[in-house]
Amino acid sequence: MLKRSHFQPSLLPYLLVAxxxxxxxxxxxxxxxxxxxxxxxxxxxxxxxTTFVGLENFVDLWEDPLYIESVWRTFMFSGLVAILAMSLxxxxxxxxxxxxxxxxxxxxxxxxxYAVAPAVAGALWIFMFDPTLGIVSYALxxxxxxxxxxxxxxxxxxxxxxxxxxxxxAYNFLFFLAGMQAIPPSVYEAAAIDxxxxxxxxxxxxxxxxxxxxxxxxxxxxxxxFFDTFGIIDAMTQGGPANAxxxxxxxxxxxxxxxxxxxxxxxxxxxxxxxxxxxTVVQFKFVEKKVQYS
Amino acid sequence: xxxxxxxxSDFLAHAGLIVSVLLIAFPVWVAFVAATHDATRMTQVPxxxxxxxxxxxxxxxxxxxxxxxxxxxxxxxxxxxxxxVMALSIATGKIIISLIAAFxxxxxxxxxxxxxxWLIFVTLMLPVExxxxxxxxxxxxxGMLNSYAGLSIPLIASATATFMFRQVFLTIPEEMLESARxxxxxxLRFFWxxxxxxxxxxxxxxxxxxxxxxxxxxxxxxxxxxxPNMTTIVMSIRQMLAAAEQSPQWNLIMMTSLLAMLPxxxxxxxxxxxxxxxxxxxxx
Numbered sequence: 001m002l003k004r005s006h007f008q009p010s011l012l013p014y015l016l017v018a019x020x021x022x023x024x025x026x027x028x029x030x031x032x033x034x035x036x037x038x039x040x041x042x043x044x045x046x047x048x049x050t051t052f053v054g055l056e057n058f059v060d061l062w063e064d065p066l067y068i069e070s071v072w073r074t075f076m077f078s079g080l081v082a083i084l085a086m087s088l089x090x091x092x093x094x095x096x097x098x099x100x101x102x103x104x105x106x107x108x109x110x111x112x113x114y115a116v117a118p119a120v121a122g123a124l125w126i127f128m129f130d131p132t133l134g135i136v137s138y139a140l141x142x143x144x145x146x147x148x149x150x151x152x153x154x155x156x157x158x159x160x161x162x163x164x165x166x167x168x169x170a171y172n173f174l175f176f177l178a179g180m181q182a183i184p185p186s187v188y189e190a191a192a193i194d195x196x197x198x199x200x201x202x203x204x205x206x207x208x209x210x211x212x213x214x215x216x217x218x219x220x221x222x223x224x225x226f227f228d229t230f231g232i233i234d235a236m237t238q239g240g241p242a243n244a245x246x247x248x249x250x251x252x253x254x255x256x257x258x259x260x261x262x263x264x265x266x267x268x269x270x271x272x273x274x275x276x277x278x279x280t281v282v283q284f285k286f287v288e289k290k291v292q293y294s
Numbered sequence: 295x296x297x298x299x300x301x302x303s304d305f306l307a308h309a310g311l312i313v314s315v316l317l318i319a320f321p322v323w324v325a326f327v328a329a330t331h332d333a334t335r336m337t338q339v340p341x342x343x344x345x346x347x348x349x350x351x352x353x354x355x356x357x358x359x360x361x362x363x364x365x366x367x368x369x370x371x372x373x374x375x376x377x378x379v380m381a382l383s384i385a386t387g388k389i390i391i392s393l394i395a396a397f398x399x400x401x402x403x404x405x406x407x408x409x410x411x412w413l414i415f416v417t418l419m420l421p422v423e424x425x426x427x428x429x430x431x432x433x434x435x436x437g438m439l440n441s442y443a444g445l446s447i448p449l450i451a452s453a454t455a456t457f458m459f460r461q462v463f464l465t466i467p468e469e470m471l472e473s474a475r476x477x478x479x480x481x482l483r484f485f486w487x488x489x490x491x492x493x494x495x496x497x498x499x500x501x502x503x504x505x506x507x508x509x510x511x512x513x514x515x516x517x518x519x520x521x522p523n524m525t526t527i528v529m530s531i532r533q534m535l536a537a538a539e540q541s542p543q544w545n546l547i548m549m550t551s552l553l554a555m556l557p558x559x560x561x562x563x564x565x566x567x568x569x570x571x572x573x574x575x576x577x578x
Contacts, residue, residue, distance in 0.1 A: 010402075012481055016409050020394075024416075028420055028451060034427055091314075099308055113318060114506075117509070117554060117557040123548075126535065132339070164439075174574075262427065265427055266428070
């Protein structure tokens with residue numbers, strides 16, 4: 001924590017931490033407390049004055065079928081994004097780990113979507129699936145699928161899941177590949193001598209040894225799907241059609257900035273902060289992230 | 295990991311990888327093709343899958359005049375500049391304040407040291423998306439709307455960078471400080487002459503991650519900028535998509551999307567080794 005040999009107390013360390021602390025207090029702690037405070041009040045109809053209502057905003061959320069639906073939708077969305085992005089990344093990593101020549105070239109060609117902004121990813125995917133012009137919806141039309149994410153909620157959800165997973169594969173791939181490359185070859189050689197086929201070695205050696213990486217990635221993917229996909233949703237569907245893609249983060253924004261329901265938005269922020277704290281604790285407590293890089 | 299020679303499965307692995315690479319790249323290929331055709335061709339079904347010859351023309355249009363379909367057509371040289379200023383301020387700002395904060399926490403004993411440390415730690419938990427409205431209010435009250443300061447400073451505090459530097463400093467041998475002291479070096483001299491050079495690669499790795507993070511910001515610029523000339527390129531795409539509902543000019547929208555992803559993409563691909571290091575050492 002602290003170096004055994006260190007400098008004597010003076011004004012200097014305070015000056016050194018001051019910028020970080022100041023920004024933290026002004027832009028993090030203060031707004032968070034503000035959200036907590038506002039979540040116990042209701043703004044009167046014309047924005048004149050507020051009334052203390054205790055936990056009423058939270059009770060309202062709990063009793064609001066739209067909010068509960070959004071909670072379930074968010075879990076489904078995050079789960080599907082995580083499963084899709086992780087299973088494809090695992091497959092790609094397994095392939096890249098097999099080849100001797102060109103593994104690093106493949107890595108370069110597979111990790112770049114990490115750098116694409118969520119909103120840009122949304123634009124690319126909405127263009128391919130544009131109901132009248134999109135190249136993929138055209139192809140789907142040829143095989144008899146009527147694609148229109150502006151009307152069909154299930155299709156809209158499928159589309160945001162695909163776009164979100166597309167961006168996240170790169171991250172998962174990098175960690176899976178690193179995890180696989182850290183497994184000593186001797187383990188595989190021993191299994192091969194015992195007559196284990198490559199498939200069997202993958203199931204019985206690679207997968208179990210990747211368990212810590214997998215759990216770490218699961219948490220990171222859920223965090224990503226919960227909070228970092230705002231740009232994708234806003235660029236593609238704005239939560240529609242008929243709230244079909246309105247996940248919790250999008251709802252906070254909708255109710256707060258568009259609907260101007262401050263109390264409810266603040267209460268939703270508090271619920272989200274709680275979720276973030278739980279996820280962070282899970283990540284710190286249970287995730288042994290020791291991925292070796294060579 | 296291949297143990298025995300199996301030419302057939304080796305071939306299949308390569309084939310599988312090539313298919314994966316093509317699948318992943320397909321959305322960008324479609325965008326690139328769209329950016330090389332004129333507006334008329336982009337309204338005829340089926341859309342082309344092979345590049346046309348309007349690349350230069352489209353580039354010139356978006357770069358100098360912006361998206362013509364919307365009233366607020368901001369030229370892209372301006373949105374690119376805004377994005378660059380924001381990304382660079384966020385990346386350098388985070389690195390500087392994290393470096394000095396980590397230095398203080400690791401190398402000084404002073405009252406409230408742990409309190410400060412935990413205060414920084416808490417920020418790790420609160421992404422801007424969950425405290426949108428109150429943070430916006432604070433920035434508005436400080437008169438920082440529509441400014442580079444408003445775009446970057448609220449995003450500068452982050453625990454991850456501080457944690458990473460703390461980790462780096464903890465691995466630096468104790469003898470370093472002792473011998474520096476013997477030579478009569480004060481804290482600032484020690485920081486500048488020894489700690490900074492030793493953390494050079496970490497700073498570079500972090501820069502790659504933070505530049506990408508800053509460049510790709512979306513919700514925050516959307517909230518704190520209302521003047522068209524403060525638009526960043528990533529948020530300008532949203533405005534184009536909204537305008538596209540009436541009169542789609544996909545050739546221009548896709549050209550903008552390509553340019554919006556190019557700078558962070560180049561940084562990540564060119565500095566791949568540093569990128570991987572940064573990603574695995576900061577968690578996020």
